[in-house]
Amino acid sequence: MxxxxxxxxxxxxxxxxxxxxxxxxxxxxxxxxxFPTPKNLNYWYTFGGILTFMLGVQIISGIVLAMHYVPHETLAFDSVERIMRDVNYGWLLRYMHSNGASMFFIAVYIHIFRGLYYGSYKAPREVLWLLGIVIYLLMMATGFLGYTLPWGQMSFWGATVITNFFSAIPFVGESITQWLWGSFAVDNSTLQRFFSLHYLLPFVIAGVVLLHIWALHVPGNNNPLGIDVKGPADTVPFHPYYTTKDGFALVLFVLFFSYFIFFNPNALGHTDNYIQANRLVTPTHIVPEWYYLPLYAILRSVPDKLFGVILMFGAIFVWAFLPWLDTSRVRSCKFRPIYRQLFWILLVVIYILGYLGAQTADDTNLVFWGLELPIGKLLLARICTFYYFLHFLVLTPVIGLLETPVPVPESISKAVLAKKGA
Amino acid sequence: MAHTTDNANVTRRDFIYVASASAAAVGGIVALWPFIDQMNPAADTLALKEVEFDLSPIVPGQIVTIEWQKKPVFIRRRTPEEIKEAEDAPLADLKDPQTDDARVQKPEWLILVATCTHLGCVPSNQLKGDFGGWLCPCHGSHYDTSGRIRKGPAPKNLAVPPYQFLSDTKVLIGAAPKPAAATAEHG
Known part of the structure; x- marks a missing residue:
């Protein structure tokens, strides 16, 4: 190394x-x-650093919020309002933390899809990729637990729907959900344990992040060309080259983050969460946070409860098999003319699923940006769900065998110099 | 190794290894159990078993939502048309076949746990769905006037909680009906 x-x-x-x-x-x-780093990393490679920064922001803002928040069903909602109105800079800390979660997910999705595009999951980086999936699952769990804490209507009913996923398990489902709740429904006991776990999981994430970085440092970074480092000419030291590049990208990202904190702090949330939890009334239109929407659309596209839950979790677990499903020996999509197009189609399909996940649960025609399309929402969600799994389970292995890749450059250094016209 | 028993390969030390590993495994599981079981409903939660409710203010066609065991419960005073609709539904059309008769003690009073059997939302009293009962706003399950699932992702009918009529206008939810009383109601 x-x-x-x-x-x-x-x-x-x-x-x-x-x-x-x-x-x-x-x-x-x-x-x-x-640390020797390929000299051709582009800005898509700066999101690892941005994610590390965001984990720090969430942990620090979370620790101080926990000094003011009260995890109790009768006090939680008011304690959040007190943070917003009375605690010095409480509004800032809470908006940092709530928008920080969204920023964290934006960055992680870019980071994941960058890995997909440049084939960073392929040998010898499979363990790095699998640890990344573990981090993503932990992030989803942490985000969900945290969203419950303000004890608004969306908190309560989101918690109800998610915990009920476990009731789909045959025979023991109901006992498991009551065990998770500590009651016969989402209750104070649920809120208190969620708070405890929400405080714990970020430190577990930090631990897995260390393993993720360790697993990165054994083979070293992948790069946009997807070819191995052949010698010292292909690399530059991480500092100052990438500390500067990552730092510059981080500044831009923090500006983007700041726009939400200071000018549009509730744009990514839901107004119903400013209504205190009411266990007798479900809001007429419940939606998860934006970062779960494609998964939510997959869940809703299936008429059977157990199968819907299995498919939803399967949509993530299928990523774990990707290093072995992708049969192509070429890593980067740059040199894969067909698979590159499939990548963009997949992104569009996931976007459509996300859009559908935010719609009401009736089977009417899809209205997309005000335009009614001649296709039912349910049918479209089913087509997209089908395509999502088709992409990973069929197209990826088959195209890898059939496609003729464009010849890859001899080395990173030669490709970089050729580009500069030297 | 020095000390062998009649079986030349098994030593007293092997016995100590197996015995201590077993003791550690059993001890570990025993020590783990309290940490798992503390998550289950506590004694005070379990104590919220029964709730008494006065039916007299409810007019025909009205649905009220009350709380039992932290869960919402629908009490619906059904109109004759709603009862007829529920009784006339052909069992072959039902996803979770059950006669209306099996779901009520008195046809006029439909008492249900108001938790959608899909993912636990409360079906809406305002949106009655395609079958005149309830529509769950979360994922679009339609229930009929007997609270049976007719369309959508929910696998089961809305559950009927245990209850007994204390008088014509008082119901106790959470207590199983007295056999004699139940027969009298149906007769």
Whole structure:
């Protein structure tokens, strides 16, 4: 992994002394500053750093919010309002945390689809990819638990619907849901345990992120060409080249984040969550947060309860098999003329699923940006769900075998120089 | 190894390994159980077993929602047309076949746990759906005037809680009907 130049050399008596006892400076230098990184990474590769930053934002803002929030069914809603109105800068902290969750998901989706496009899941990076899926699942769980805490109508009914997924399990489903609730429905006991777990899971995420970074550092970064690093000419040290690039991208991302915090803080939320939870009335139109919408559309497209839940979870678990489903030896979509198009079709299909997930649960024609289309929402959701699984389970392995890729460049360095006309 | 029993391969040390590993495994499971079981409904939650409700203010055609065991319960005073609709529904059309008679103690009073059997939302009293009963707003399950699932993703009919009529205008939800009383109602 470390080529000659990149090895840490202690320079003074103290660092030599420390290096023999706890080589922490060596670890930091070799994994962060000196780390040899392909010289052709583009801006899509900056989202790993952005995600690390967002995890920090969520943990820090969450710890301070927990100093003011009260996890009790009669006090939770009011304590959130108190944070908004009375606690010094409480509004800022809460808007950072609630919009931060959305930003975290925007960044993670870009990060995931970047990995899909450039084939970053392929050998030797399968474990890196699988750890990424674990992080994503933990993020979904954390986001869901956190959304319950304000104890508004969407919190309560979102929690009800999600926990009821487990009631689809044959025979023991009802016992499991009551065990999750600690009651016969979502209750105070549910709120308190959700708070406890919402506080815990981000630290679990941080732990898996360390493993994810470790798994990244064994083979090193993939890159937009998807070819292996052949020698020192193909890489630059992470610092200052990518600390600068990541830093610049982070500044732009924080500007985007700030727009939501300061100018449109409730754009990504739902107004019904400003109504306190009422266990006797379900809002007429319940929708999950935007980042779950495609999955929600898959769930609703199936008329059978158990099968709907299985398909919804299957939509994520299918990613875990991707390194073995993709039969092409070429990583990057840059050199895969057919698969590249399938990638964009998949993105459109997921977007349509997301759009459908936000619609009401009746089977009328789809109205897309004010235009009524001659297709029922349910039928369209079923077609898209079918295509989603077709993409991963059939098209990916088959196209990998049939497609003739464009020849890949000899090395990163040659490709970069050719592009610059040298 | 020094000390062998009649079977040359099994030593006393092997016995100690197996015994200590078993003790650790059983001990581990026993120690884990309280951490799992604490999640189950606590004694005070279980104590919320029964609720008494006065039916006299409810007019025919009206539905009220009350709370029992933290769950919403519908009490619907059905009109003669609604009863007829429920009784006339052909069993072959039902996803979870059940006669209306099996779901009520007195045909006029339909008492149901108001939790959609799909994913637990409360079906809407305003949106009655295609079958005059309830429509669940979350995922579009339609229930008829007997609370039976007719269309949509829910697998089962709305559940009938245990209840007994204390008098003509008082109902106790959460208590199974007294056999004698139940027969009298049906007769």
């Amino acid at each position: 470390t080529h000659g130049d990149y090895t840490y050399k202690p320079t003074n008596a103290f660092t030599k002394w420390l290096d023999d006892r706890l080589p922490v400076i060596r670890l930091m230098q070799e994994t962060m500053t000196n």
